[in-house]
Amino acid sequence: MMQTNKRNTIAVILAAGKGTRMKSDLPKVLHPLLGKPLIHYVTKAVMDAGVDDIYLIIGYKAELVKNSLGNKYHYVEQKQQLGTGHALMMAAEQLKNFAGDVLVLVGDAPFLTPVVIKNLIDKHQKEGASCTMMTAIIDPPPPYGRIVRDNGGNVVRIVEDRDATEEQKRITEVNTSHYCFRSEDVFPLRGKIENSNDQKEYYLTDIVELLTKNKFPVITIPEDDPDILKGINSQEDLRTSVKKLKNDVINFHMSNGVLFPYPDLVYIETDIKIGKHTIIHPFSYISGKTTIGTSCEIGPFVTIKNAAIGNNCHINNKSVIDEIANDDMQT
Missing domain, CATH: 2.160.10.10 (Hexapeptide repeat proteins)
Incomplete structure (x- = not known):
């Protein structure tokens, strides 16, 4: 296990969604990848990075998720899936007395590594940021949120692909949905996030914009390996991930x-x-x-x-x- 972080750090992993595009009754994070649920790979990477206190945001078939994963984690039930920002704020109630850093990751990114997670935490703590986002430069950009910066290079906001102008769609720096927040700065925003979008959901990206508007430091850390950032959103994604992971396992044994x-x-x-x-x-x-x-x-x-x-x-x-x-x- 890597060296323990200087500030107390917990992880919040988003695992509440059904995963509609999987076209399955099984919660997305429980879909098997070489014999283990998708979320296992995320929680293992987090623990191997030195973060043992993990909160799972669950919703769809919550009891099945808890029964499948056991009592190694804290569970926060998001009974209504009202967006990623809403999910984090559900955790804020349990964490109202916590002072430290909050690692926020999605539960369907099985190729995240301990090194990448540790680098995110280390930069966040070294810079004393309120929020550190993991971003990627991808050209042409996929339909992810774009990182909008001012003329000085400072993060202003994240604009979702569906809401982006044609000019913004040409931005090649994209959001990976992995963050580290200072709890003292982000949790007081509970109740201030709005759902003024077509989906009527509360987004983590709105939290980022609230922080920048209130002059809190928001920084980024780039990750240039697209495989590490790959999420699982469909059975086709799962198939290609099985193939990649199996190849990694076999290459390890062959070596x-x-x-x-x-x-x-x-x-x-x-x-x-x-x-x-x-x-x-x-x-x-x-x-x-x-x-x-x-x-x-x-x-x-x-x-x-x-x-x-x-x-x-x-x-x-x-x-x-x-x-x-x-x-x-x-x-």
């Missing part, structure tokens, strides 16, 4: 001496441990907390879940393993 003759034809989850000189043949399905020793041969057409496989084992075609396999075992 440590594991052979995958046909890597595209293997399913493997993130917590798997495999020893050197092991061969994983196609159509192997390896999941859970599985460990595989050195110099093994696995598959093809093998299912392994939560198993401990020793060294020099040969797990043959169509085997199903969910227990301990001692050294030199053949199936």
Whole structure:
């Protein structure tokens, strides 16, 4: 774990939405990505960055989300999904006695890393800002909020793509929806945010504009890796994310001496441990907390879940393993 931050820092993760474009009854943040819910990757990155106090804003099927994720987190229920700004202000009631920094992240960004989160917090605290936003320069820009600056380069506001003028749409600096706020500056704004937009919602972007109008310092930190910023908004997004993450996992094992003759034809989850000189043949399905020793041969057409496989084992075609396999075992 990285070094603890100088100011007390908590995380608020936005996880209340249904995710309409997923076209699923399952809450978006519970959709599985290599065996774990999307939000797991965000909470793990936050904790690995040194922030252990996490508040999850939940709404759609709130009980299912709580039952799925357990009691490791604080839960704040947003019974009406009235926007991201409203979500943060729901947390403000529970956090009214908290003085420190509030990391605000979306729950559907599984490729956020501890380093990126730590950099956001560190810059925020070093500069003494009221708000630090993570932004990205993307040309041509996607349909995200644009960062509007004055002639001196200071942040003025964020304008949503649907509300932007043609000139503003040409701005290539976009909002990533990841922030760090000073609680002492942002929580007093509760009740001052308006919903004067077509959606009648309260936006985090409006909080940013309120801060700038009241001369509070708002700064940005750029992130240039588009994969890190990728959110999941559709089943197609989820499919491409599964492919990317699985490739990352397989590349990690290959760099440590594991052979995958046909890597595209293997399913493997993130917590798997495999020893050197092991061969994983196609159509192997390896999941859970599985460990595989050195110099093994696995598959093809093998299912392994939560198993401990020793060294020099040969797990043959169509085997199903969910227990301990001692050294030199053949199936």
